[in-house]
Amino acid sequence: MSRVIVIGAGLAGLATAVRLAKLGHQVTVCEAEDRLGGALGRVEADGFSWDAGAASTTLPAALRDLFRKSGRPIESLVQLDPVTTPRRHLFGDGSVLDLPIGDRAAQLETWTDLAGEKTAKAWTGLVDSYGETWQILRKTSLEPPLLDRLPLPALRGLKPWQSLDRVAERHLDDDRARAVLRYFATQHGSEARSTPGYVGVWSYLERTFGRWTVAGGFAAVGDALAQRAVERKIDVRTGAEVAAVTSKDGVVTGVRLADGTELLAEVVVSDIDPRVLYTQLVSDPAAKKVRKQVEKTHQAQAAYVVHLGLRGPVPDLPFETVLHGTPTVTVRTGGTAPAGHTAWSVLVHGYPTDDVVDLLVARGLHIRDKVISRQTSASWWTGVAWEGYRTAGRRAGNISPVKGLYCVGAGAHPGGGVPATTLGAAIVADAVGKA
Numbered sequence: 318m319s320r321v322i323v324i325g326a327g328l329a330g331l332a333t334a335v336r337l338a339k340l341g342h343q344v345t346v347c348e349a350e351d352r353l354g355g356a357l358g359r360v361e362a363d364g365f366s367w368d369a370g371a372a373s374t375t376l377p378a379a380l381r382d383l384f385r386k387s388g389r390p391i392e393s394l395v396q397l398d399p400v401t402t403p404r405r406h407l408f409g410d411g412s413v414l415d416l417p418i419g420d421r422a423a424q425l426e427t428w429t430d431l432a433g434e435k436t437a438k439a440w441t442g443l444v445d446s447y448g449e450t451w452q453i454l455r456k457t458s459l460e461p462p463l464l465d466r467l468p469l470p471a472l473r474g475l476k477p478w479q480s481l482d483r484v485a486e487r488h489l490d491d492d493r494a495r496a497v498l499r500y501f502a503t504q505h506g507s508e509a510r511s512t513p514g515y516v517g518v519w520s521y522l523e524r525t526f527g528r529w530t531v532a533g534g535f536a537a538v539g540d541a542l543a544q545r546a547v548e549r550k551i552d553v554r555t556g557a558e559v560a561a562v563t564s565k566d567g568v569v570t571g572v573r574l575a576d577g578t579e580l581l582a583e584v585v586v587s588d589i590d591p592r593v594l595y596t597q598l599v600s601d602p603a604a605k606k607v608r609k610q611v612e613k614t615h616q617a618q619a620a621y622v623v624h625l626g627l628r629g630p631v632p633d634l635p636f637e638t639v640l641h642g643t644p645t646v647t648v649r650t651g652g653t654a655p656a657g658h659t660a661w662s663v664l665v666h667g668y669p670t671d672d673v674v675d676l677l678v679a680r681g682l683h684i685r686d687k688v689i690s691r692q693t694s695a696s697w698w699t700g701v702a703w704e705g706y707r708t709a710g711r712r713a714g715n716i717s718p719v720k721g722l723y724c725v726g727a728g729a730h731p732g733g734g735v736p737a738t739t740l741g742a743a744i745v746a747d748a749v750g751k752a
Contacts, residue, residue: 327355330588341752354539506617626690700733
């Protein structure tokens with residue numbers, strides 16, 4: 318049995334902690350804040366409740382595997398429900414696309430109605446082609462640790478040198494279809510021209526596996542992980558800021574807290590920004606190369622999030638509505654509200670130059686006189702911005718050159734978002750192994 322310290326109690330940190338505890342290790346979680354869950358939080362005010370960060374996920378098998386490998390199935394603590402409404406896209410020309418999630422035939426029909434058979438077939442064919450991309454990514458990037466170099470057949474299949482913008486221009490003949498594809502870069506805080514084309518695989522994952530949420534708010538997943546940590550008898554310490562990762566001769570020895578407390582451990586797992594980890598917390602010479610590597614990365618642009626509590630009748634929106642333009646704005650309706658009221662979360666992708674309500678009114682959502690509550694979420698760590706295909710190799714690997722040190726979370730391999738961070742936790746648990 319190894320003593321394990323997990324730095325940070327976000328999704329990835331908690332996921333790794335409960336997996337390792339189930340494998341028989343003695344796990345301590347050190348969280349600098351006074352609550353657990355990271356971006357899986359909630360904002361509550363005036364009788365309303367909104368998800369502070371993630372509100373849904375695709376690839377639900379990743380979450381189900383996490384709970385199954387750490388104890389009882391996820392359904393014993395929280396129920397994942399499919400998002401049954403389409404994602405609505407409102408374009409600058411006034412046209413509207415209600416794109417079904419998880420239904421190939423329905424997507425084909427919807428695109429045909431909006432843009433004609435040629436565009437519909439082009440979109441469907443492109444998404445179909447991402448099926449092979451998914452298999453390559455799953456086997457080479459999402460399930461194993463970060464590889465120094467991808468096999469040549471995988472490189473040929475992924476074509477990482479082609480940007481998502483380039484793929485949109487080459488394969489789609491309608492500007493609206495291109496905008497929908499580019500949105501998969503926008504929602505992760507990157508520019509489509511700097512994002513590899515294979516990131517469009519999310520269109521295939523959504524169509525194949527759907528999107529899933531939790532009634533009452535996705536923050537319940539964070540609550541369920543906190544409960545699983547209790548079940549696994551993990552020592553969870555809030556208000557415990559880690560000031561240094563201690564090591565000797567390239568081997569981890571533990572951590573030192575900001576108050577001077579020394580905690581000994583054979584394994585340390587970091588769920589914080591790898592740039593902070595390697596430039597401020599780790600001084601071991603073995604980390605010199607990876608330190609230079611992660612310093613070349615930059616943080617993805619986090620969405621500016623405003624939560625609105627609305628009274629009376631308002632426009633009837635699906636779970637998620639994308640207002641295309643500059644900036645792109647996403648409206649989520651999954652919050653809870655008192656009877657006769659509605660909870661919206663508004664995500665502005667990019668730097669807002671206008672008030673959020675002004676942006677909504679300008680895009681046709683006239684709710685100015687309906688707002689009775691307005692709250693703002695603090696920006697959360699959304700991972701590394703794509704700056705060309707080489708960015709994938711600059712992310713922190715899950716296994717550090719400092720023996721016993723591991724990295725998970727949005728800034729580490731295999732990337733940000735609920736599925737990727739959950740898969741990263743599985744990679745680390747497998748690398749550490751049973752006690």
